[in-house]
Amino acid sequence: KAGVTQTPRYLIKTRGQQVTLSCSPISGHRSVSWYQQTPGQGLQFLFEYFSETQRNKGNFPGRFSGRQFSNSRSEMNVSTLELGDSALYLCASSLAPQDGYTFGSGTRLTVV
Amino acid sequence: GESVGLHLPTLSVQEGDNSIINCAYSNSASDYFIWYKQESGKGPQFIIDIRSNMDKRQGQRVTVLLNKTVKHLSLQIAATQPGDSAVYFCAETPTGANSKLTFGKGITLSVRP
Numbered sequence: 648k649a650g651v652t653q654t655p656r657y658l659i660k661t662r663g664q665q666v667t668l669s670c671s672p673i674s675g676h677r678s679v680s681w682y683q684q685t686p687g688q689g690l691q692f693l694f695e696y697f698s699e700t701q702r703n704k705g706n707f708p709g710r711f712s713g714r715q716f717s718n719s720r721s722e723m724n725v726s727t728l729e730l731g732d733s734a735l736y737l738c739a740s741s742l743a744p745q746d747g748y749t750f751g752s753g754t755r756l757t758v759v
Numbered sequence: 760g761e762s763v764g765l766h767l768p769t770l771s772v773q774e775g776d777n778s779i780i781n782c783a784y785s786n787s788a789s790d791y792f793i794w795y796k797q798e799s800g801k802g803p804q805f806i807i808d809i810r811s812n813m814d815k816r817q818g819q820r821v822t823v824l825l826n827k828t829v830k831h832l833s834l835q836i837a838a839t840q841p842g843d844s845a846v847y848f849c850a851e852t853p854t855g856a857n858s859k860l861t862f863g864k865g866i867t868l869s870v871r872p
Contacts, residue, residue: 703858747808748805749805750804752801
């Protein structure tokens with residue numbers, strides 16, 4: 648079966664711009680989580696969605712937002728980009744929360 | 760835990776030897792634990808998980824041990840192969856509304872041929 652698909656794979660944006668990243672979970676998976684990975688901070692939880700509802704949110708500013716659609720696909724948005732937002736953004740899906748999370752390959756965002 | 764910054768701890772093992780990767784977790788409410796492997800340019804790959812009602816679980820060439828008393832998790836890899844070279848992360852989460860994966864900083868496993 649197809650894995651977790653994240654698009655785009657690479658993105659370069661300018662400070663102040665906004666960006667939208669997309670994640671298509673494994674078919675049948677209803678839970679989608681987003682993580683930010685940087686060399687300095689490691690993997691940090693952004694938010695989790697289950698059945699179109701945000702279930703949990705990490706300690707990130709309000710510039711980071713997300714949503715989940717009825718087909719379980721999810722998007723995250725970062726507004727007013729800062730240089731420090733440069734990171735690998737990872738999406739993980741699972742059948743339900745706390746039920747084995749499968750990660751996508753991520754979107755590498757570079758803010759210049 | 761402490762910040763490792765750009766340099767992750769490295770474990771170097773000889774091909775064919777067994778590897779043991781350790782992880783200390785901090786949240787006593789965590790009851791679900793996962794080990795991930797991440798290769799360069801890829802997302803974390805699920806290796807094995809364990810719930811808090813168990814103290815040992817075995818997979819193919821891998822074993823996870825959980826010691827809740829001292830909040831310690833370990834991953835044992837039998838007959839380590841060059842393809843096992845990667846960064847390994849442990850992750851923990853509690854049950855319920857606050858469930859979210861909290862990752863350790865990661866350990867680099869380097870397999871010598």
